[in-house]
Amino acid sequence: MTEALLAHEIPPAAHWSLQLRAGRELRLTARQTGANCSTLLFAAHDRVDRLNIPDTLKAQRSACVRPPMVLMSDRGTALASVTGSSLDWHDALCGHSLDAHVERFGPSDYAVDRNDWRRSARAGLLAELRKHGRDEADLHACVNFFSKVAVADDAGGSLTFVPGHARAGDWVALRAEQDLLVIASTAPHPSDPQWAPGAVLAEVRPVAPATEADPSIAFCPQSARALEAARAVFA
Secondary structure: OOOOOOEEEEOOOEEEEEEOOOOEEEEEOOOOOOEEEEEEEEOOOOOOOOEEHHHHHOOOOOOOEEEOOOOEEOEEEEEEEEEEOOOOOOOOOOOOOOOOOOOOOOOOHHHHHHHHOOHHHHHHHHHHHOOOOOOHOOOOEEEEEOOEEOOOOOOOOEEEEEOOOOOOOOOEEEEEEOOOEEEEEOOOOOOOOOOOOOOOOOEEEOOOOOOOOOOHHOOOHHHHHOOOOOOHOOO
């Protein structure tokens, strides 16, 4: 593995953002069991083009994000490819946590709890979006990296949070297919019954571009088309 160009540890229940260049790999590593990283993606060149979770899942016939899927934008272009992961399931159905999810753990504020102040993913994502001149209108369905919500085999198709899905050291790698704005929060998953956030290490490295034999291209025709659309626009 090549030396990281950037390494940043996102503390538990904190937030962070990154402008990631095309041709770079973002590798996220869980530092503690049960970590969660709610992540938004935006095309850096186009303010309104952003990650489209429904299209990403539908086009690739999946109920979760896993390698070698492509994360697709509203316009059908590839934002990033999931080039590897120690886990076969990253939740993309449940969205990020809201203030109401956090309030069930009791009152908390900075004056009393200092850096242990409990904040929702929504609060953290908005704080980062505002650093880049964005706001509530830019919130969208996220990927909850390191979390799993299983679909039950019942008539209602109910969802069940899987505790401890990620262990310390589990990782996921994304290859940027175009310049990106990445917004992340390490607040717990909205369905997690415990307030036990974990830190996440973010590392950026150069990575080779996709070849015709790339697993993300071969995954399905829709993923190949999304990657081709990105190449056509950004070649």
